[in-house]
Amino acid sequence: MIDLYAWPTPNAFKISIFLEETAVPYRIIPVNIGKGEQFTPEFLKISPNNRMPAIVDPNGPDGQPISVFESGAILVYLGDKLGQFFPKETRARAKVLEWLFWQMSGVGPMFGQVGHFTRYAPEKIPYAIDRYTNEAKRLVGVLNRRLGETDYVAGEYSIADMAIYPWVKLINTAYTGIGDADFPHVKRWLDQMTARPAVEKGMAILEDQRVRRPLSAEEQDNLFGKKQFAPKE
Template identity: 55%
Template sequence: MIDVYSWPTPNGHKVHIMLEECGLDYRAIPIDIGAGDQFTSEFLSISPNNKIPAIVDSDGPDGKPISLFESGAILIYLAGKTGLFLGNSDREKFNTLQWLMFQMGGVGPMLGQAHHFRIYAPTKIDYAVDRYTNEAKRLYGVIDRQLAKTPYLAGDEYTIADIATFPWTRSFANQGIDWADFPNAKRWFDEISSRPAVERGVKVLADLRKPLTDDKAKDILFGSSQYQKR
């Protein structure tokens, strides 16, 4: 059994989708990041960076429990555990990993900033809005050009690179994106959206999430609470 400590965010949904795609037995344990659950000592013991998701697999590589944080690392671990969605040859695996790193280092952080400054920032800063909206469009352009050549990000097969990237594109409107400008990415988005495991994965814990309107929750997520010594 795998316990996944998570919340219905793009990074959380990456792992929810992967678990559904792999058909693994798991239990979703909510970590309400608006309430500060990510700062409890219990959660920090498995996720020292106080970010979701994290997992505890009771059947680790040596038959003993293992805990992991960082969504990309979790996807690689689950791909290794099941032999799915990473590729078979070394060439395929490295190609998949480079697109996974593209998501981890670019798509997630930059689209997150676009979303923040366009939607959540208490003061509208035109420079920040323009900077991150333009970067979002640049990244979608990279994705669109790749998908003009191959059905999926890493080639002909669906991989953890697609699983990692897709949840971030679900908020395209909040990132200032018009799908009409990225037809290949839109084709990919629609195809992945319709996968049964993806449909199940994005519903995990989704009924617990509420609109972020509470000032205390905003401070926990974006304000001084993030920087307190623990």
């Protein structure tokens, strides 16, 4: 049984989608990042960057338990372990890695900043909102061009689609008004992804904990305040 340390955000949905796509048994250990549970010494042993998601696989490669943090690394680990959604052949694998790294280095951080400056920043800073929204739109444009050429981002359905989907789905619907009309190939792919039962289930984990209101002062402090920068044991 794989333990998935998670809270209902796009980075965790990547992993729940993968696990739902496979028949591998897993359970969710909630890490309430608004309450500061990411700072406990037990969690920091698994995820020293005080971020979820993370996994613990009791049956690692040598039969011993292994923990993995960073959603991209988790997808690579699970894809290799289960031999699914991550090809072994070098050319196909390189394609998946290109788009996975594109998500991890571009889409995740930039979309995250769109969310931060549009929803959470205590003051509205037009330069920051424009900067990150424009960059998010540029990235969706890159995705749109790619999806005009292929069914799924790396050719076959893969861990790269699972990494990109939760962020693009979220930003399309919640933040920026990045329009379906401007990105028809992304729209087609989003519909295709949304129709997969495992994607639907993966996106619904910890649904009752989704924060759809302004953050409380405690949540704001845990996520963006001094605890982030305090030395950790």
